[in-house]
Amino acid sequence: MGLELTTTRLEDAAKWAKQSALDRASNWGRKFSLFTYPFVTACCGMEFMSVAAPKYDLARFGAEFPRFSPRQSDLLMIVGTITEKQGPALKRVYDQMTEPKWVIAFGVCASTGGFYQNYHAMPGADQVIPVDVYIPGCPPRPEQVLDALIMLMDRIQAGRGHSQLRDKREQLIAHAPANEG
């Protein structure tokens, strides 16, 4: 069958990560009811506050309420610079979140490190955890954040978030003998 189970590249995912009607329905529900965990560290936090404020309302997208517990949230927004000292904390928070979970790297510091290329700022949060959507900008405008959120919602609907693909891959591996036969 040629399941390419070792990669989560989006182009390859189209070949094996097929969605059932139940998948599509549950993803539709998930994308409109995201509970964010704002892992706020730095200046981008100010723009996150602006995005949540009435002018660039985040509540329209259903992602209004932050849940400051990893167990109760499904969207980890890494807002601001991640440093090497913060790395273990970030990894632990991500590991504690329950599946399915998505990650947005908010700001260029969380995406690639920005203009902080030094001994303490990590060159991007994706050194530690897999990221679904990157938002460049220092800090990004709130409209960019909303654009990224819509992009993430499209990805959730298509079932292409990293954790959804992992989940699908595990399901297929678990049922592989049945599939092969």
Added chain:
Amino acid sequence: MSAKVLDALKAAHGSAIDSVESQHGDAIAWIKRDQLLAVATWLKNDPAMAFDSPVFATCIDRLDWRPVDVPPGPPSYPATAAWTEDHPRFEVVYQLRSLKHRHRIRLKCAVPEHDARVPSLASLWPAFNWQERETFDMYGIKFDGHPDLRRIYLYEEFVGYPLRKDYPKEKRQPLVRRDDLPINPIKAPGGHR
């Protein structure tokens, strides 16, 4: 104003001072290392001085100090007077201010590299507690008598003192990385040190 402070300091503790200078409106006094605590105590308690407010404590690493001749502009100030080629590598700098008399002073203490120790002023001004920890973290200067000298900004596993001039800016010492990174410095042969 700064001249008066320097004169009073020279009168009271002339033997402890290596040199004095004045730059851009600030009085700078170079103090011998072993007399630093005595001079600082006098500066805090003497009623004419009354330096009750700590401003900052830091360190300058003079390893790469090669000042360039600049054509004189309006006005031009000389480089720090006490610096010579065989001068110790580090200068520990303390800035103090008096709220009552509205004067400031900067104390400097030359510290050689092989014996990077300075008496701690944290007992006199609690603000220097964290600032001396930061100087230790960044430059490796040990403060004798500090109640709790450990790293403050960086994690304990960090090796080296990053603000020294011989520490490369981009030398990372990561604590954690993903397992499936294409270039994983933690897994590189020999580690990342």
Added chain:
Amino acid sequence: MAAPSESSASPPARPPNEPGRSLKQLVLGRRDVQDLSDNEQELPSELMTVNMGPSHPAMHGTVRIVLTVDGERVVASDVQPGYLHRCFEKESEYATYTQVFPYTDRLNYVSPMINNVGWAMAVEKLMGLTGKIPRRAEYVRVIVSEMSRITDHLTCVGASAMELGAFTPFLYLLKCREWLYELLEKVSGARLTHSYVRIGGVSKDLTPGFDADLTLCLDQIAKVMVEVENLLNNNKIFRDRMAGIGALSKDDAIATGCVGPIARAAGVDYDVRKDYPYSIYPEVEFDVPVGTTGDCYDRYLVRVEELKQSIRILRQCLVQIPDGPVMVDDPRVALPAKQATYNTIESMIRHFKHIFDGIKVPAGEAYAFVEGGNGELGFYVVADGTGRPYKAYVRSPSFVHLSTASQLIHGHLIADIVPIFGMINMIGGECDK
């Protein structure tokens, strides 16, 4: 109307062989509540170690506090900053003097213009340009600084109120902040991290019609502040949670190096704008609010009053601002005009040298300080004659204030850490540099 006679003096003696009693003792490991006699009011307890942070909403995401608590009361604490240490000093040793401006923006990122002005003042002191900045440039610097100070206080009060459960003032204050961000974006090009000030002046002049926009904005902010004060000032919940919490005495405030609203709330009458006036602050009239008890409620009141004084300064500046250039006419610092850059070789070379090599600052050292949103923000710059700083140290008020946090939360409940931390206004970028 005889009350039923009940002897409630001491609990009735329990029979020693009550069924299940020994099992309960075995399981619970302690005596039952009813067995405690009257003079044993407290349940025996041990000290617990609890970790708050570094990812915690009330810690502003960047500080870890390891608490030792006795029940809910904090007995000892170890505050650990450094989770946002972005190496400002090391980066600035590799950047030219003008390239350091974006790094300074991200120090106190709720009042970025003030950091820019501080850095510019430090380098100008080294170059001997302190009194020579054009007056219009000084007025523009003060206008944008005071706008940044207003955004700082709006964010601090709003975030603290939200952490105490008052969500409405947060939204109102963020609405005001949006208006200011729009104006600052018109002037500098960016909402938050402006990099607007340059050594020798500011990079661009104010936009036409700016004073009408700002006046309208200030009128509306004043109205919103009236609403917010009605919601918070005499609100019983707010006062109970803030008054008497985290008190700092005047002597402690001076000895621990506190400055800004925290020191002023404790009674220390120190404001850099009044005591060591810089720029055009001697020409504007404003008052400096000073509190009495130094608790969180005083800090809140001091911040709100400072906000109103900033509005007052802005109104005066808009009236008094003169016309003129916004950059000093000194070829050592100023970029040449674009027409000259594109058409004459000397100006192009000068532009090239300024951008690539940086402004040549004579060797020496200087310490310049401004009144930031949190207090005295100072830059200690050591220059060596090249276009890059040899050392650029930031005297950050948040770092000093965070060092007092351990003392402030001692003896309070865990829930009191939230208003104390909020009112310290520890900005991670400034604290950890």
